[in-house]
Amino acid sequence: MDAVRRQRGARAEAAGRAAEDAAVQALIDQGWQVLGRRVRTPAGELDLIAEQAGLLAFIEVKARPSLAEAAWALSARQRGRLLAAAECWLAEHPGHGSAGIRFDVLLVAADFSVRRIADAFRVGDA
Numbered sequence: 001m002d003a004v005r006r007q008r009g010a011r012a013e014a015a016g017r018a019a020e021d022a023a024v025q026a027l028i029d030q031g032w033q034v035l036g037r038r039v040r041t042p043a044g045e046l047d048l049i050a051e052q053a054g055l056l057a058f059i060e061v062k063a064r065p066s067l068a069e070a071a072w073a074l075s076a077r078q079r080g081r082l083l084a085a086a087e088c089w090l091a092e093h094p095g096h097g098s099a100g101i102r103f104d105v106l107l108v109a110a111d112f113s114v115r116r117i118a119d120a121f122r123v124g125d126a
Contacts, residue, residue, distance in 0.1 A: 019063030019112070022108050022114055024037065032057070034048060035050060035096070036048065036049040037049075039085075041084075041085040041088035041089055043088045044084065044085040045085065046059075046086065047060050048106070049089065051096055051097070053099055054098040054100070055097070055100050056101045056102075057101075057104045058086045059104045060078070060082060060103070060104075060105050061106050061108060062106070063107075063110075065109065074105055074120070079103075082103060083103075083123060086101070103120055103122070104116055104118050105120040
């Protein structure tokens with residue numbers, strides 16, 4: 001039973017990394033500079049941090065079989081954790097986000113198509 005669980009976990013980990021790879025490539029293709037990937041903070045992990053022309057984006061990557069399923073995958077609790085983690089990161093890196101800060105979600109479908117939900121939520125939404 002433990003071997004089956006480990007194998008399932010390893011597959012999920014590999015799928016998650018592949019989805020993040022697709023998300024990173026989409027960001028780079030759109031001219032974003034990726035500042036961090038799987039960034040750990042005392043408040044939790046940030047999937048991706050990217051900046052373009054002074055606009056700083058904290059990005060949650062959601063991989064699901066379809067883009068529609070991925071769009072519903074971010075809970076209020078997760079939004080709160082992301083906000084807290086972003087505050088931790090900003091405290092350590094105060095020189096970023098001169099043109100603004102936002103929270104995006106990059107949806108990755110099973111075929112690795114990527115869709116961005118820019119400014120997916122705001123501080124008051126969490």
